[in-house]
Structures are given as C-alpha cells and as structure tokens.
Amino acid sequence: MKPTHMRHSEDCRAVSEILSRVGDKWTVLVVDYLGQGSMRFTELKRAVGGISQKMLTTTLRGLERDGFVTRTVFPTIPPRVDYELTDLGRELLAPVQALGAWARTNISRVNAARERFDKEQQ
C-alpha cells in the first residue's frame, strides 16, 4: 500500500493530464460541437471559426489519440472525412460542460478578483 500522498500525486497526474487536454480552448469547442452529432472536417472548420486548418488537424488528432473521437474516411472523390465522439468522448461531455457552466457563471467574479489584486499590487 502506497502512502496517501503518493496515491494522491498519481491521481492528480491523471486528473491533470485529462484537464490539460480538455482545458485547451479549441478542444473544448470541437468536443462541444461534436456533442451535437458527427461532422465533416470542413463543417467543423466553418463552425468553430477562426481556427487554422493545421490547428484543427492537430486538435482532432489529439482527441483521436486519447480515444475521444473517431475519424472515418469515405472513399468518395474528393474523400469525405467524418469525425464523431466515441462513447468515452460522450461521457466526458457531462463533467466538462458542468465545469464550463461554472466558468461562464463565475468568470466575472474571477475577473473582479484579478482587478482588485492587480490594483493592490501597484
């Protein structure tokens, strides 16, 4: 049996890894859009807005690697590429959206705290 703080650290690394994945701005947007159903690369690019082709490719590849998204290529001309949340990705939606809702509700309190803090440092 490992000492408590060791287990705590390991748990924390796991949590931290997941958070650093879902905490990425583009990742949150992409997961959120895919929550509505499967989308083609070009649809996603248009929907997300302001994301480069390269960044969207990188974001989707990271999500695919982590098992949150599947990528399906249809051999049409030109080839059609669909992205869809896996079961794991769909399960992730709920806690991410809960934290997202908390952030949206409380961002003004965080911003107010920052302004207060910065003013006191002057």
Added chain:
Amino acid sequence: MKPTHMRHSEDCRAVSEILSRVGDKWTVLVVDYLGQGSMRFTELKRAVGGISQKMLTTTLRGLERDGFVTRTVFPTIPPRVDYELTDLGRELLAPVQALGAWARTNISRVNAARERFDKEQQ
C-alpha cells in the same frame, strides 16, 4: 445580438481560462488540500510533497489573484502565513472534483486508446 459562434467563442475563452488555471497539476493539489480547511505555507509544502518553495508561492499567488484563496499573515515571530479557500474557491471544488473523479475513473481507457493509436501509427 451577436452571432451564435461569437458568443460561443467568448464563453469558450472564459471556460478555457478557468480550465487552464485549474488544470495545473499543483493548483489542483493545493485547492484539494485547502478543501479540508486553512493551512500554513509550511504545512501545505509538506502535504503536497515534491513542490519547490518557489512553485508553491507562484501557485498560491495565482490562486489568490483569481480570488480562490485568501492569504493571512499573523504578526508572530516568525510570521505565520495561513491560506484558506474563499467562497469562490469552495464553489469551484465541486465541479473540479467531479471532473477529477471522471479522470481517475477513465484514465486507463485514455491510456489504452493512446497505446492503440501509437501502435497503429508505427
């Protein structure tokens, strides 16, 4: 009225900012420990384990700036410095712990997906 994707982007930035704060490994650990009650700097350092004095100072300062933690100096010799979650910090605990629980439960599925993906790329 702003177009939907604009509002979405702004929400997302707010969410992303909060997530990038709470997604930090040391921040999660510190917030989690402080969830049990106020702690002195030295107690926190011992509890977290493996964190440098400088990194703990930086982490606590970030949390103080965001309004999640208060810092109280007692004019003893040597001075005693206590850290405590604010109401805002306490409210943040619930969604962070929910995501943390999800991550702990599912990290093996994410790791398995990564291994599968990396093998397929070889």
